[in-house]
Amino acid sequence: MKTTILPPSLRALLLALCCSNVVAAPAEHKEFEATLHAPFQAKADARRTFSLSFHYPGLEQPGTVDWQLELVNPQGRVVQRWRGSHAFSGEPVPVQVSWDGRIKAARAPAGLYQVRLRAGLRGDHEAPVEQDWQILVGARPAPTMPRFAPLQGVRRGDSGAAMAPALASLPYTVYLANLHSQSNHSDGGAALGECKGAQDPLKARFGPEAAFAYARGRGLDVLAVSEHNHMYDGSDGTAPSADAAAAKALYQSGLASAAAFTATKPGFLALYGMEWGVINNGGHINIFNSDELLGWETNARGELMADTATPRNDYAALYTLMRQRGWVGQFNHPARDGQFKVDGMALGYTPDGDAAMALCEVMNSTAFSTNDTETETRRSNFEQTCNRLLEAGYHVAFSTNQDNHCANWGASYTNRTGVLLPAGTPLTRDSFIDALKARRVFATMDKTSQLVFTANGKLMGERFTNRGPLTLKVNFASTSGKKVAAMAIMEGVPLRNGAVTELLPNATATITPSRGQHFYYARVTQDDGNVLWSAPVWVTQE
Known part of the structure; x- marks a missing residue:
């Protein structure tokens, strides 16, 4: 993996932009994270261990995490419950919960159960995090599936060899994508041995070109580098002396890098865009095909640190602009409460938003994973929130990504977003965006x-x-x-x-x-x- 090399003029601008202000560690990810790993199958003796993990980057004061884990039987009744509390400084806290496969001293009846976690920081104003995963108890007949030959794909597993076309199948080619990641154009791009979470904006080692090369080398067909739109001033807040021209030039350099990489690597698509918004009382949205940097911050001279002004947290206005420009968006790691408000309503619907927003992340591996063997167990499930968006009226397909902030783009787990292009259609930004607009997408935790x-x-x-x-x-x-x-x-x-x-x-x-x-x-x-x-x-x- 190599470091992105920028032209001398842009390096000078970037140096001035990122080093002219004293910046604090990124606060963009100040939110409570709770994950649950529930093994689907039990051991031979019916025992299994549920793994909980709690994390709160940038937590200002130590506190207490309260959690509750419930086992829900196939009839929807809670049949077992575990509770706990742990002192918490914000650093990752792992918790193991063992279950012997029994309910009230009797072996649990066979069937599909749900394991449901509810956890929060005591005294925090944010709603508790809820996670749930399905598990199989005992033996159960497998469902009967229709015969279906795999669609043609670019690669088969880890071999890099082309997959044979399935002549009896549908006339589409599957491309496997990771549509959410960061580089050193915002708060990502740190080497694995140095990555402890989000990075200081514009300070880490690896840029977009390194990310694209790494992802391609790990067998991905598409990588989207989606930088935080408000960090191009070199800070997580507002930098009064930042250079507006440098911020806009850096965004354009990312677009140019993606286009150049795609042009020289047939069969791979490098996407460069932005992750718009803030977490607190906001919500992150990926915009995949904007050639304009959007923002709301100005420097001390009143210069906009972006190409186009977009009011912070005004999602209705953003949706309208996206629809006008033909931009395509994704709801990133959507919270059940408090995000994407329109007229004060969380997950609020607008016709413009319905036209612009094509994807909803249904599952992510943890953003700060340093795993590069595709075995990360800290994963978040957002299906219930995506369902709320569907019920609100949004026509969104499910995606699954990794939100990589460390230099392991696409390598923390085996999850991918599968996108279908008509057979014979070249993989380009335009053809890929057309497929997203058509919602020809599936989300898979298994790339095979x-x-x-x-x-x-x-x-x-x-x-x-x-x-x-x-x-x-x-x-x-x-x-x-x-x-x-x-x-x-x-x-x-x-x-x-x-x-x-x-x-x-x-x-x-x-x-x-x-x-x-x-x-x-x-x-x-x-x-x-x-x-x-x-x-x-x-x-x-x-």
Whole structure:
């Protein structure tokens, strides 16, 4: 992996920008993180250990973490509960909870259970973090899946060899992407041995070109470097003496670096964009195809530290601008409460936002992982929040990324966002953005597995009107021999603001929906516990 080399003029501007002010360690990630690792399968003696982890970067005062872990049986009843409290300074705190596989001294009945974590910092004004994962207790017949040959892909597993086209399958090529990461253009890019969390803005070793080279070398087809839009002044706050020209030039250099890398590396797409917004009372949004740096900060001379002014935390205005410009966005690690407010309502819906926002991160590996063997166990699940966005009316597909801040782009875990391009279509920024706009996307925790969901033969991501029966089909393929242990077709109603529920545990089904609007998506759990999510289909039933 090599360091990005900038032209002398830009290096001088960057040096002036980042070193003319005294900057504190980044506070952008000041939020409580709680993760839960629940092994899907138990050991031979039915025992298993649940791993909890708590972290709060930049915590100003030590406190106490209160947590509760619940085991929910297949009928939806809580059958076991564990509680605990731990002194907390903000540094990662691991907690192990052992379960012997029994409920009230009897072996737990076989079935699919949920393990649900609720944790928070005592006295904190933010809502507690909730995480839940499915586990298998005992033996259970595997669901019957339709035969489905894997779609053509660029690589097979770790070999780097091209995957053979599946002639009997759908006419699409799958590209595996990590659509959320940082370099030293904001608060990422530190070498693994030096990376202890978010970096001081513009101070770490590795830039976008190093990130692209690393990701390509690890078998990814697409890497999006998405820098915090408000750190181009070299600070996590506002730097009065920062150079506005340098900030804008740095963003343009990132775009140029991505374009140059893509042009010389056929079959790989380097994307450069921004992560817009702040965590506190805000929410992060990735914008993948903006050639303009957006911002709200000015220096002491009143110069905007961006190309285009966008008011901080005004998501409705941002959505309108994105729709006007044709930009595509992703809701990053969305919290259940307090983020993406419109008219004071969290996760508030607007038609402009619906047009611009294509993706919702359903699962991420922890942002500050230094793991480079794809074995990170600290992972966050955001399916419930993504479901709330779907119920609010947003037409979003699921994505899964790594939010890498250390120099392990795409390597902390095996999760990828799978994007489908029509067979024979070159991989370019434009063709990739078109695929995102069409929501031809699935999220997978296993880079060797694929999930394609159809309704009356129409591909996931589509919106259509239907009369009469609707046949739903879940197509799963694994190039590494993984099997399906559990699956569900989920159903919801746009603009209802209600709950998404499981419709069926089957891979194929024919139903006749009630009159009105519906959305459906598939969730598949492999025998190793890794989960895949399809994009929804949206159906108006007449």
